[in-house]
């Protein structure tokens with residue numbers, strides 16, 4: 001039915017002919033002379049004449065009559081000349097809008113019929129620039145004969161007739177540039193001024209169109225889309241009249257619209273079973289290549305997408321963004337739930353606009369009042385070019401963000417380059433959320449009360465935190481603050497769910513979803529938010545953003561390079577090196593060495609003879625099947641074979657990867673998070689927890705215990721966490737605010753696994769299950785070590801951690817989520833310990849080797865550094881009471897297996913002394 005498009009183009013071309021088609025090369029002489037008269041009449045007008053003749057306020061009715069009579073006269077010629085032209089021009093247009101279900105769409109016949117369109121109005125718009133704009137209102141109740149040849153994907157071909165065409169529209173013709181040479185203008189641009197009313201019917205010749213479901217609808221919307229998009233303003237056709245370059249008249253990208261599709265709320269259910277599976281289609285122009293489709297969210301009437309799209313904007317004053325929400329029906333065609341539109345003219349360039357749009361059934365006809373739900377978007381329009389006074393909205397008060405820098409740097413570059421650079425910007429920082437209070441929550445139990453608490457989740461990495469439960473209160477006050485490390489603030493969001501705590505579980509009360517845009521823009525704000533999904537209630541929050549922007553492309557820059565904003569954490573802290581002033585007398589932290597790197601200090605250069613073994617060719621990425629064993633902890637009470645596997649793992653490797661250990665991945669994430677937040681503090685802030693010169697506990701790098709000691713390339717926070725009553729809280733960070741709370745919870749969880757594992761290890765040797773625990777004394781000891789390994793420009797010349805064995809009984813290591821580096825010595829080869837998701841890497845330490853009389857091995861291990869990425873780990877060293885005498889358990893000493901070790905007491909300091917000397921503590925315990 002592109003006939004209408006063709007028609008419009010035809011008419012317009014016809015019009016252009018009337019006005020200035022001086023180059024009607026193929027026309028017959030008769031038609032030419034008819035045209036020539038008309039052209040001459042109009043074209044002879046000077047610029048002043050045309051303004052006089054077509055005065056905007058008043059134009060004589062004869063103008064219309066004159067136009068109409070001329071059009072009627074030349075109509076047969078237009079028809080004849082235009083038909084082929086229409087076919088040739090319109091078929092490729094149709095192709096662009098052709099729906100997927102059709103495999104081809106062409107004209108098999110096209111004539112415009114005998115009835116010419118009638119002009120019903122004319123107006124002239126003064127153009128400050130060098131041109132005249134003529135607007136012609138036109139009506140056409142035509143009798144064209146148009147037959148489309150439609151082929152469906154199923155291979156069915158059918159001729160479809162387009163009938164009963166009724167069209168009302170306003171043509172806009174722009175004569176520009178005005179010149180003094182005949183015919184007084186260089187080119188004509190034409191388009192339809194705005195959406196046009198157009199009716200037609202479709203009929204399959206010799207059949208019923210409804211027999212093939214979907215085809216009629218698809219055709220109809222294709223025609224409407226094609227008309228709307230291919231010829232409706234700002235889209236235009238430019239016909240050059242005089243030779244010249246008119247590319248400035250063509251439609252050109254003016255800027256980019258960034259759209260964040262946040263969520264939708266209260267969508268109508270379209271499914272009989274379950275709920276709709278919504279997805280969104282977004283577009284400015286309905287071209288297949290320019291439409292964006294979101295993910296499908298299964299079975300949810302309140303979907304959260306958090307998706308980001310970009311669109312080219314060609315004319316902010318007239319274009320719209322359209323959003324259509326559909327229910328995905330699998331193989332069947334999707335069903336529309338509702339649609340909405342925003343005028344781009346409502347956007348202020350460079351300012352983020354947050355909108356909730358009500359969904360309607362049809363954007364044209366507003367008679368339906370049914371509630372279909374609403375959709376939440378964030379919109380930001382960036383004009384191209386940076387010299388236009390536009391201010392980057394993501395700038396912060398205290399520093400120039402990467403985004404701003406990109407825009408500035410890009411001033412002399414082309415738009416595409418700037419756009420690409422802009423895309424690379426990641427807004428990184430720390431988000432602090434204070435959950436202040438809620439008011440007027442709906443009752444959740446029969447007593448008219450609730451016991452609310454709030455769960456905070458970062459959408460991207462799933463990090464979670466929760467507030468305490470406030471009992472029996474519909475207006476709870478929490479006043480709790482949570483910090484989150486955010487890698488990509490512009491694309492992340494925080495979800496706050498309110499739950500009612502219940503002895504038998506919990507009930508969902510409602511939620512608030514916030515993107516980080518506002519907090520990134522404002523730095524800090526306090527506001528209260530309506531609780532979605534609840535009858536009533538508001539949640540009061542304070543949000544704060546501490547930016548640490550980074551430029552993604554530069555991530556691979558190596559340490560000595562000039563930039564100081566891209567080297568992982570070391571970079572971020574480099575500005576705070578000022579803090580070093582007071583501490584100059586003390587050795588620098590590795591982080592400071594890395595930040596000020598010029599050449600590798602002597603004290604870090606490792607000695608080759610410390611290597612103990614050769615490197616396994618498989619290196620750090622050795623496949624798990626031949627590498628460190630993986631043990632399913634949850635099976636150790638029920639599966640003898642798993643217990644056996646454990647025994648052989650600790651007897652040969654001395655270490656294993658524990659999965660299903662009972663600590664949730666999201667909690668492990670929290671541990672990584674507090675570690676990251678701590679190491680990201682300024683040097684000054686971290687040094688508040690600095691260890692004393694001859695003490696292990698606190699923040700710092702290696703204690704210097706021996707002469708010529710080679711230093712490890714890592715900084716750490718070392719804390720004695722058990723027994724509880726001996727904790728030295730002055731070393732426990734108060735920043736991030738939840739550090740102590742989270743670490744304490746981790747300690748309790750590790751305590752449980754430690755007990756469980758010691759019992760399992762005893763059972764695996766057919767010993768009494770408490771035989772190891774019995775040596776623990778009145779209270780077990782646990783130390784935590786948060787390690788931070790900055791990248792090093794010469795990674796092969798340093799050790800992250802020198803080869804060593806742990807002095808603990810058992811070590812629970814939470815590895816970095818992405819960066820490997822740990823290697824374990826197995827049969828004379830260094831084997832990489834890979835990262836296994838949500839696993840804990842568990843090591844036997846010297847004390848358990850002693851207690852097991854050498855059956856279990858305390859393995860040598862070391863940490864290697866790389867030049868690109870920082871690495872963070874958290875090790876928990878678990879062992880008996882300090883200064884408690886330990887020795888091989890009775891059941892493991894026999895005539896065949898004599899006692900290998902003396903009774904000993906182990907402490908941290910002796911361990912480190914051995915370690916720094918490059919000897920193994922355990923050698924001193926041997927008989």
Ligand SMILES: O=C(O)CCC(=O)C(=O)O
Nearest residue numbers: 785787806822863873875
């Ligand atoms: O960071 C690591 O991967 C290992 C740490 C370690 O071995 C230790 O702290 O003893």
Ligand SMILES: [Fe+2]
Nearest residue numbers: 804805806861
């Ligand atoms: Fe270790």
